[in-house]
Amino acid sequence: MSCLGDIGEDALVKRLIEQLGDECAKDESIILGPGDDCAVIDLAQRGPCDQYQLLKTDSMVEGIHYLAGTPAAKVGWKAVARVISDFGAMGGLPSHLLITIAMPPEKSVSYLEKLYQGMQKCALAYGATICGGETSAVPENAAAVISVAGTGWVEKSRCVRRSGGKRGDLILVTGKLGGSIRGKHLSFSPRVEEARWLTEHFRINAMMDLSDGLGADLPRLAAASQCGYLLNEQSLPRNKACNIAQAIGDGEDYELLFSTSAKTVKQLEQAWAKQFPELMLSVVGELTDNDHDAVPSGQGWQHFKSH
Amino acid sequence: MSCLGDIGEDALVKRLIEQLGDECAKDESIILGPGDDCAVIDLAQRGPCDQYQLLKTDSMVEGIHYLAGTPAAKVGWKAVARVISDFGAMGGLPSHLLITIAMPPEKSVSYLEKLYQGMQKCALAYGATICGGETSAVPENAAAVISVAGTGWVEKSRCVRRSGGKRGDLILVTGKLGGSIRGKHLSFSPRVEEARWLTEHFRINAMMDLSDGLGADLPRLAAASQCGYLLNEQSLPRNKACNIAQAIGDGEDYELLFSTSAKTVKQLEQAWAKQFPELMLSVVGELTDNDHDAVPSGQGWQHFKSH
Numbered sequence: 113m114s115c116l117g118d119i120g121e122d123a124l125v126k127r128l129i130e131q132l133g134d135e136c137a138k139d140e141s142i143i144l145g146p147g148d149d150c151a152v153i154d155l156a157q158r159g160p161c162d163q164y165q166l167l168k169t170d171s172m173v174e175g176i177h178y179l180a181g182t183p184a185a186k187v188g189w190k191a192v193a194r195v196i197s198d199f200g201a202m203g204g205l206p207s208h209l210l211i212t213i214a215m216p217p218e219k220s221v222s223y224l225e226k227l228y229q230g231m232q233k234c235a236l237a238y239g240a241t242i243c244g245g246e247t248s249a250v251p252e253n254a255a256a257v258i259s260v261a262g263t264g265w266v267e268k269s270r271c272v273r274r275s276g277g278k279r280g281d282l283i284l285v286t287g288k289l290g291g292s293i294r295g296k297h298l299s300f301s302p303r304v305e306e307a308r309w310l311t312e313h314f315r316i317n318a319m320m321d322l323s324d325g326l327g328a329d330l331p332r333l334a335a336a337s338q339c340g341y342l343l344n345e346q347s348l349p350r351n352k353a354c355n356i357a358q359a360i361g362d363g364e365d366y367e368l369l370f371s372t373s374a375k376t377v378k379q380l381e382q383a384w385a386k387q388f389p390e391l392m393l394s395v396v397g398e399l400t401d402n403d404h405d406a407v408p409s410g411q412g413w414q415h416f417k418s419h
Numbered sequence: 420m421s422c423l424g425d426i427g428e429d430a431l432v433k434r435l436i437e438q439l440g441d442e443c444a445k446d447e448s449i450i451l452g453p454g455d456d457c458a459v460i461d462l463a464q465r466g467p468c469d470q471y472q473l474l475k476t477d478s479m480v481e482g483i484h485y486l487a488g489t490p491a492a493k494v495g496w497k498a499v500a501r502v503i504s505d506f507g508a509m510g511g512l513p514s515h516l517l518i519t520i521a522m523p524p525e526k527s528v529s530y531l532e533k534l535y536q537g538m539q540k541c542a543l544a545y546g547a548t549i550c551g552g553e554t555s556a557v558p559e560n561a562a563a564v565i566s567v568a569g570t571g572w573v574e575k576s577r578c579v580r581r582s583g584g585k586r587g588d589l590i591l592v593t594g595k596l597g598g599s600i601r602g603k604h605l606s607f608s609p610r611v612e613e614a615r616w617l618t619e620h621f622r623i624n625a626m627m628d629l630s631d632g633l634g635a636d637l638p639r640l641a642a643a644s645q646c647g648y649l650l651n652e653q654s655l656p657r658n659k660a661c662n663i664a665q666a667i668g669d670g671e672d673y674e675l676l677f678s679t680s681a682k683t684v685k686q687l688e689q690a691w692a693k694q695f696p697e698l699m700l701s702v703v704g705e706l707t708d709n710d711h712d713a714v715p716s717g718q719g720w721q722h723f724k725s726h
Contacts (some may be wrong), residue, residue, distance in 0.1 A: 117556075118523030127528060128520075131535035132549050142515070151551035153570075154426060155462060166552065170478075171516040171570045173557050208449070208460055210476040211518075213435075217424030228438035241446045242439050243474065246459035247431055249424075250480050254562040257521045257555075259477045261568030302620045336669055367542075385429055401504045 122332070137150035143271075144389055152202070152271060164271055166264035168198045171212075174256040178298070184223045186298040187258070188230025192325070193302050195260045196238045197366050200304035200323035201310040204266030205246070211245030212263060213261040216252050227258070238304055240264075270311040272370070277337030281371035283397040284380075290354030292364040300366040305366055309387055314380050315332035319370035330397070333369060337397040350395040371399055425585075448661045459509070459578060471578055473571035475505045478519075481563040485605070487540070491530045493567070493605040495537025500609050501630070502567045504673050507578070507611035508628035510618040511573030513545055518552030519566040523559050534565070545611055547571075577618040579677070584625035584644030584653050588678035589688075590704040596662030599671040601662060607673040614675055617696055626677035632670035637704070640676060646706040656701040678706055 119127070143152040146331070153165040172194070174180055178187045192209065199206045211231060213224065224247075224371055235242050238260065250256065310316050318337050322329050326348070334341040343360075351358045360361055372380060377395060384393045426434070426474060462471040479501070481487055485494045491692040499516065506513045520531065524582055530553075542549050547569065557563065593610055610628070617623050625644050629636050633655075641648040650667075657666040679687065684702060691700045 114528045115525050115680060119528050124480075124528065124531070127532060128535050128554070131532050132539050135539070135543065135548050139550075142548060151515065151517065153550070166516050166571075167515060167517055167568075169519045170518045170562075171521055171552055171553060171555050171565070171566065172560075173521055173555055175558050175561075176556060181658065202517060208458065210458065210474055210568060212566050212568075213479055214478055216567075218422050221421045221426050221431065224431070225434060225438050228435050232439050232442070236442065243446075243449050244476070245435075245458070246476055246478060247435070248478050248480055248564075249483060250562045250564065251482050254480075254482075255476075255557045257557065257564040257566075259476070259478065259519050259521075259564075259566045259568075261474075261517060261519075261566075263472075263474065263570065317599050332574070346688045389572045 116257050127311055131184070134417045137195070143217060148186065162268055163265045164268055166199055166202055166204045166266060167262075169259060169261040170194045170196050170198065171257055171259035172384050176255075182298065185230035188227040189234045190298050191258045191260050192365070193232045193242070193300060195262045195286065196234065196240060196304060197302035197321045197323070199262070199264035200302050200307040201319055202264075202266055203270045203307055203316070204264045204365045205304065205308070205321065206240035206262055206264040208241050208353050209218055209242045209260055209262040211242060212248070213249045214248045214257040215244070216254050216256065217251050218252060219256065225303045229259040231260075237300065238302065270341060272316050272319040273319050274318050274333045274336035276337050277333060277371040278341055278373070279399055280374060281317055281333060281399040282395050283330070283341065283369070283399060284377070285326070285349065285367050285369050285394055286320065287365065287367040287392055287397050288351040288361035289348040289365050289367065290362045291351040292362055297364040302366060306388060307390065310368075313383060314372060314376055317371050317373070319368060322365040322369050323363065325361050325365070326359040326369065326396075328363070333371070336401060337371070337399060340402050341397055341399050343375035343397040345392060349392050361379070373416050423620055448484045448577045454564060455458040463522045463628065465554070470572045470574055473506055473509055473511045473573060474569075475502050475571065476568040477501045477505065478564055478566035483562075489605065491533035491542070492537030495534040497605050498565045498567050499538045499547070500539040500607060500673070503541065503547060503611060504609035504628045506569070506571035507609050507614040508626055508675065509571075510577045510614055510623070510626065511571045512611060512615070513547035513569055516549045516567055516569040517548050518549060519555070519556045519568070521557045521564040523561050523563065524565065525559060530674050538567075545609065553569045558576060578624050579626040580616060581625050581627050581643035584640060584646050584678040584706045585680070586646055586706055586708060587681060587707040588624055588680050589681050589684050589702050590630065590637070590648065590676070591684070591700060591702050592633070592656065592674050592676050594672065594698055594702055595658040596629070596655040596672050596674065597669045598658040598664035598673070599669055602701070603673040609673060611633040613695060617675075617677065620690060621679060621683055623697060624678050624680070626675060629672040629674045629676050630670065632668050633676065633703075634667040634670070635670070635710060636676055640678070645709060647709050648704055648706050649722055650704040654701060656699050656702050
């Protein structure tokens with residue numbers, strides 16, 4: 113009998129989705145079910161509307177995504193920022209958030225208050241509103257779990273999936289990769305504004321946020337788009353003191369990974385440099401026929417698999 | 420410095436909500452923020468619509484809400500049914516669900532598959548669709564946490580809050596109370612159909628579902644309605660082999676607790692008996708001026724407080 117530690121996250125998620133059957137396909141209001149950054153709901157099923165609703169949930173576990181000694185306000189920022197990053201990765205904006213806290217009884221109340229302050233700070237910075245939640249106990253000394261669920265929205269014409277990449281598209285990433293554990297993973301800025309600008313001005317074929325590392329996330333984007341990919345490792349934008357392996361495998365970059373047609377790229381790069389002069393934009397590879405696979409797909413973070 | 424184990428759930432939630440400031444009040448699309456069974460969102464802010472969206476998240480912890488040895492499909496049913504029960508308690512229906520699973524690596528994949536089967540069974544039974552989620556690891560031997568977040572909807576005219584109770588209202592409960600731990604807590608049927616029937620045919624002033632026990636939940640409903648209450652302990656509908664204290668304090672009944680005007684009750688009881696002949700409906704008390712408080716409010720489950 114295989115254990116969660118053996119199977120790896122992608123395979124596990126696939127198995128779990130199979131348990132659900134094809135109910136998502138039958139529900140006409142579900143534009144996208146499992147497998148992208150967010151679920152996408154067509155609210156027009158309930159009235160005229162030119163927007164999709166985005167749904168997302170994301171959790172953080174003490175000892176895995178943050179340490180017990182990390183300042184609570186930073187943990188709170190991160191918990192909310194991760195969800196907002198996914199709304200951005202669809203081309204959308206966050207609207208309402210619900211917070212679930214499962215903590216052992218020995219945690220201090222002031223820790224939780226600071227956690228909430230950090231969450232609220234991030235929510236407000238991105239125009240989201242925390243409108244509910246739930247607290248529960250875990251047994252003494254068990255790991256704390258923080259889960260953030262949220263709704264967001266995107267204009268139907270600007271919703272960018274992972275699956276829209278086309279053979280010949282160039283692959284781009286924002287910012288620099290690697291070394292997030294030194295601090296960025298706690299204080300990153302979700303690339304919502306950048307993604308909104310991209311979808312307003314250019315045709316972005318596929319997009320996602322880099323949470324598990326390029327080595328895990330790029331194969332997911334390519335597979336969803338039924339493409340292979342070539343990665344130009346030398347072109348990877350790396351954070352200080354990071355080598356190529358770290359840029360590919362460290363994870364928690366929370367940068368945008370997207371693909372667009374080669375003919376779009378030059379104009380996009382020029383406009384980007386004017387709009388976001390402080391933030392790098394790099395072409396790192398290309399979507400290809402299905403038979404290329406230039407980075408072993410086991411790289412990057414997979415939550416249940418040993419490395 | 421006070422710990423979560425000292426402060427009690429209600430006081431903790433109050434402290435956490437204070438951290439959020441009055442942002443919910445400022446957001447015109449939020450009809451109800453924290454403090455009821457669900458958050459309530461007015462989608463009309465994004466287009467004409469006569470419905471509110473309901474948002475809810477709920478989590479279960481191994482060793483607290485279920486045991487490691489409990490059949491996974493039953494755990495899954497319960498996790499989803501708890502959320503659906505809250506949609507029902509607002510007078511609404513569930514629509515879309517997201518599942519978050521935080522499990523230690525030694526759990527078997529087949530356990531998780533059966534968990535998902537139980538979740539899907541419950542979702543389908545109530546017309547909800549699981550459309551996404553997330554899996555995460557917790558450290559070895561840490562407690563598993565299952566969190567279900569969902570959206571639902573309710574016609575604006577049929578949304579029933581906890582806060583609408585009026586002095587002189589009679590207080591009613593469906594079904595029988597107490598002893599849920601013997602099995603009902605794993606296999607209960609959320610009272611969605613019953614709540615929909617109630618709000619279709621009668622003016623229900625306040626309603627919630629009984630999750631923490633009448634002794635904890637009735638004071639919450641009364642306080643939200645700025646009323647006191649009188650409880651007729653002799654009239655409590657009790658499950659077999661349960662005494663009054665168990666009916667008040669055991670929790671996890673997942674029955675409806677609601678209030679309606681005294682003049683409505685007779686007709687309601689007669690119509691109920693025809694519509695739901697198998698399910699008891701009992702008048703158990705009355706909402707009063709604010710100065711009555713006939714059950715110590717520390718009874719029932721409060722998740723962080725020792726008993």
